Amino acid sequence: MVDIIIKNGFVIDPLNNVKGELMDVGIRNEKIVDPSEVRDPGSIVIDAGGRLVLAGGIDIHSHIAGPKVNIGRLMRPEDHYLTNIPSKLPFRRAMTGRTVPNVFAIGYKYALMGYTLVAEPACTPLKMRHAHDELNAIPIIDKMVFVLVDSNWLALDLMSEKQKDMLKTYLAWLLYSTKAYALKLVDPGSDAAWMMGRPSLDLNDQVPGYNLTPRDIIQLTGEANEALNLPHSIHVHCNRLGFPGNYITTLNTMKLGKDFALRNRNSIHITHVQFTGYGGDSWATLESGGEAIANELNVNPYVTLDLGQVTFGEATTMTADAPFEFVLYHLTRWKWASADVENETASGIVPYRYRKRSYVNTVQWAIGLEVLLLSKDLWRVFITTDHPNAGVFTDYPKIYAWIMSRRYREETLKEVNQSALRRCVLPSIDRELTLYELAIITRSAPAKLLGLEKEKGHLGIGASADIAIYDIDPRAVDLSRDYERILKTFSRAWCVIKGGEIVVKDGEIVQTIYGRTYSVDPYTAIPDDLRREFEVYLKDRFRQYYTVSLNNFIIRGHEIKKLNEIRLKSWK
Template sequence: MLKIAGATLHDPANGVDGRQADLWIDGGKIVAPPDNPAVKPARVLDAKGLIAMPGGVDMHCHIAGPKVNAARELRCDDRRAEDQRIARREGFRSGTLGSVPSTFATGYKYAGLGYTTAFDAAVPPMAARHAHLELADTPCIDSGFYVLLGNNHYVMDCLKQRDPARLRSYLAWLLGATKGYAPKLVNPGGVEVWKQSGQDALQGLEDKVPQFDVSPREIIRGVAQAAAELGLPHPVHLHCNQLGMPGNWRTTLDSMHALEGCRAHLTHIQFHSYGGGDEDEGTLASRVQPLVEHVNRHENLTVDVGQVLFGATTNMTGDGPLGHYLYRTTGDRWYCHDTEVEAGCGVLPMEYRDKNLFNALQWAIGLEWHLMIDDPWRLALSTDSPNGGSFLAYPELIRLLMDRDHRNEVLSRCPPKLQDRCGLAGLDREYTLNEIAIITRASPARILGLPNKGRLDAGADADITLYTPSDNAAEMFALPRYVLKAGELIIDNYEPCAAPDGKTLCVAPDYDPTPLSDMEKWFASEYSVQMSHYGVRDDETPRAEVTPTG
């Protein structure tokens, strides 16, 4: 048993905003203080003056799967320097950093920021087994992934045949077979059109995918309804069409309407909030206002931002046509990975510059979303790592949200024309510590449907981060003093001391949608066989037990 004594708790899931209290930990969980005063903890952490929050939850990042490995090969140049390497030390493994760290480095660095849970945002079903093995090689964090479905041939065939029961059954089976956590739609229909024709993807939600004769609107509505009927812990995870294109805010708003009231999470919303017209970057402007007003009024919607931060990074996306568009725009090297009948992806280097008007506008639009949303419980902090910037830049993003003067100083370095295209300069809001605890911990845990994450009361996972207060929020959140993962100390007095395996977070293997159709009963029996083939474990089995099977 371990006791954390005298910490100042920020636990918004339980309405706690800066109250001093003790935390007791036993068996990997937070427990109530013992009734018997004779019970003594094995260790007491003196946390007086320290800020305690639940472990961070990154609900949208890219840390495993085909696109990540393609990026590691393509971007070997950004991890050659000596300061981008992690030397091997006792109890730890060597690794490399850069914009796409190696597996071990990813786990160490998340833990070093106080994060204990992360979800990869886009894995093709055929690559699920390998993604699980990669995540098993990523220590210190519990993890899972969303399964790509927006251009899946079987999904589109179900929609073409007007067979929602078969679609629902397929979704239930696929999540079980892949040990995935939620359905992911990326440019629904658009990637398939681009793969078939080699031309630009669909322009609107009503355009039809050749051969299947279904539209993006039908894909969005159909998969969202299937996910809702199955009662999944996390709803459809939607990457809207026309990402990054001038004028795409209309497509984003249409996508929100297409859900017809179903729950949905709209991801990296910054990249979908652009005014302008006809792919003319010269007319690009912020259109956050109408979109955030719609989200504020509709409780079925949640978002993460995909904040752009200035510096070099790597773009990787399941949106193949977007990768090709960026390649044509930048002229830099580009890698396209195609997964038959399921998905595609594009990978290329990216650098965001504060003197570039387009990049500065992307930076500002992301901050507008953070500062204009009414309810922080409907938003999760993200950079769509590494697309908008590495997760290692989260401390800087937190400072931008908490420190108006710092934000305005960075704004002053951007092109003067920026202020004619967005309203960031007029936003004075500053996030509190409790609001930061919401958007980095409590809100993503709630949006994901993880009842044991993002809170500090009895029964919760003992994933706890203790920070030393500082007037500079970036410094504070970059270096926690203590981090516990499932009750085990992994950062002790600022130094890494252990690298335990995490857990896989997936739809439970005994998940039983009711009422079951005959087809769903068949799928339920079949996917237990598929899970055995994949050689992955349920959400309570240690990582070390993962072994490849034949």
């Protein structure tokens, strides 16, 4: 691998407190080194000429792999019609698909925007092999996958029986044996209810068949997560998602983080909060709960959240929240796919179009932006569209423009449903984020949230050489006025370096390489006697519940193209 030096970059690097300085960045063997070390005459010199240099972007929640993504592709041929971009071998494979792109398009389109790490936030254990196969095929970016545990029969048994140590051991084993990175809860308990034909649950409802409530599931999973010292907190899709008035449930869920926090940091991540930020008591009286959620975030240091920002246009909703998809299908009356996975979860997929003239869609759009713009601590709030649920990830530059330019917001405010705006505070917000703040929410903070801040999300010595250079000199433009420039600049990076290799040049993919898959192994740290007791229990329960054998269930390291398994040492 040839050394690279980036000269005269305008560097913004919040984790190292660099707020915009002309600097050089040296790269050797996938890592960032002191520029003085790069002296070999054969090194590649990139003259950035004052252009903006950032660490590679990190997306903490985007549905890019697994069975529901694939069902989305299968049920939407119209999504792929006339979207084919032929391959340019040997540099780039063929791309296709708008809201549910093919694996190649996912990797290339993220790389073109300057993103180098993406988390697939929900896969059920039994389907994890499929998710990894797809992740293996996505070029350029690093990736990880979160494992769904909210309606898992083995987990619910242990929770009901209050066997806390066995539950921790099971969750540790599950992460290890599915090569996942974090624990995901979707509408806790609701799929267990759904599989018995019951509607979704609120926080204090009884989960049918178990001595449990969704509140217990969050509490017990959160306790286990903190005791196992996992790098990410529990990742929670709140109960009552998609129903008017649900912001109260979200506020109550946010408050739970304090009860199981063991470490001096956030303990609960609330995902795509827009979908769970609704005031009012019906679709006709829907109003924004964005301000209330931002207020709670501002006083509650145990919580982080991401937006699930609506960007208007075509989307494909896909979630393990099967009861919600059933409701959405009856609202849209077009297509619906539903799936169950034995012992583990249910799910649904429904195409959807967000319209600016729609009252409901306008309220949804405002909620995401309100939450972000009213947040005092930008290290705890993240940009997502919950791709492809509220919008596609390629719309991120639109979100950057909305939060960095009041003028762009005003343009959009003129086009949306005006009566909906009377139920939102967005029109009264003046705040505009700076490039430094944008670097926090798209690079530094996500790396920290995933516990990877030593190697990702910054440009200090020793960091992974994942770097995006954008064709803009921040000293020469006023982005607040020139929002078109934001849209253009962040849609296509000028140059992207992934793991020390140049993958994007002048806004074009120039090389196909493959990134790593990050996973955690908390199981090795569990004491031997507990592991022995657990394995006897597991063998018996597994045989009783599953149609597959335990041996076939476990994913081995060699099945992952480039596995980066983090072995955890502590256990409480």
